[in-house]
Amino acid sequence: MTTMAEAIIGSAAVGTAAALELRDLRVRLGEAHVVNGVSLAVEPGAMLALVGESGAGKSMTVKAAMGLLPPGGQVTGGSILIGGRDVTSLAESDWRRIRGSEVGMVFQNPLRSLNPTVKVGAQIAEAIRIHERGLSSAKVKARTLDLLEQVQIPNAARRYDEYPHQLSGGMRQRIVIAIALSCAPRVLLADEPTTALDVTTQAEILRLLGDLQRSNGTAVVLVTHDIRIAEDHADRVAVMYAGRIVEDGPVGAVINRPRMPYTKALMTAVPQPDSPPHSLLPVIDGRPPDLRNLPDGCAFAPRCPFATETCTTRDPQLTGTGEHSFRCWHPLANGASDARD
Incomplete structure (x- = not known):
């Protein structure tokens, strides 16, 4: 009898199936909603950067895609597809067969x-x-x-x-x-692969991942808290906050015209080469929300300088034009919000 894992291993992606696709993925860790409706796709030979602060849900997202959630973690909704095949409900014995060979x-x-x-x-x-x-x-x-x-x-x-x-x-x-x-494997998940390395070695490792991605046609998901790494190495970037994707698009569009204030804040909170010596590093005011008790409305509203009453009471949905989507009631335009209530 052919197992589900054997069917996955023995089949190629059909048509234009993404190498990895998550559809409305939801993950709980104890009482915390660590991943709350994440949808993304990465094509063969492409690199997607998953960006955000610590606690945004990045690592839990890729661990779920690898079937490696920690004790107490469980997928509570949505689906995980590898090469177009749903692997969400695989038994551990079947996961062991596709780890390494597929992801x-x-x-x-x-x-x-x-x-x-x-x-x-x-x-x-x-x-x-x-x-x-x-x-x-x-x-x-x-x-x-x-x-x-x-x-x-x-x-x-x-x-x-x-x-x-x-x-x-x-x-x-x-x-x-x-x-x-x-x-x-058709998919490589890289969870902060350069965190413990010096800057020069970081650059070498990231160049190596890019070379292997292109030469092998491997789809890469690069988890990082540094949006500048995404700018230099990724084809596409998805920004996460409080377990959700709040902005997603081609790296050039997101970097050059961020629509979500959180994305702009991440871009600002990095060292600037032209800053005077001993300058303080810009930070994002406030703290990330408690994932066990998310606020009403936009989760970023308590930290957002453009938040209005609408932001604190109504939850924004992903919107946008073309491939560039964002989750914000008052998206930025030319670096400033068009907020009005």
Whole structure:
């Protein structure tokens, strides 16, 4: 009898099916509504940046798409589609079959992702053997060495026999990427993959992800709190706040003409190269809402300088023209809100 996972693995995306699509996805973690109606799609060979402050719901969104919610977390509504196939209700045994082969993940901290007692080559080889049991040891090792070269590990044959602690932070993250790509998944979820790295190494890792995305036709979802990273590397950006997408569109449209005040605030709250020495970093006033008790109306209203009575009592829906959508009663126009009540 063919399992649901086997049907997914054995089928290609039909027509123009997105590599990954979320439809009105809702996730609870205890009493908190951590993901509250997220809909997005990423096409093969494209990179979508999921941007927002800590606690916005970014990581929970991608963990749900990987079937890796923490204890107490559950999908309570909506659907997850990989290559056009619904995987929302997969059993854990079936999820184990498609993790790696259909969807891979790069986590924030490579030291926590890698086993410190196992050589890095063996960890990559293990990921290959799990999904391709018929390969000989020689072929598994050859593919492992090829992956090490793909992720630009120098002296790959020597590094194969080294332990994680013998590698730099950037090289460890490259090993994690190699494991995630070991079975050529159609979707790669990168959850803050450069957080623990210095600026130079961050740039190298992000360039590597972009190169692999284009050469392999992999769809990439890049989770980041830095909207400038999205500007430099993504094709599309979705801005999250309080478990919802509040702005979504091609990266050029969102960066050059943000409509949601929160998006503009994120763009402002980054270091500016032309700022005087010792200048204070701009911050977004207030605090993110309690996801266990979301306010009426727009969740950003208590922090928004343009909020009106309408904003505090009525919940805005996604609107917009063309591919650029936003969730705001008084969207920005030319950098300022057209707010009026």
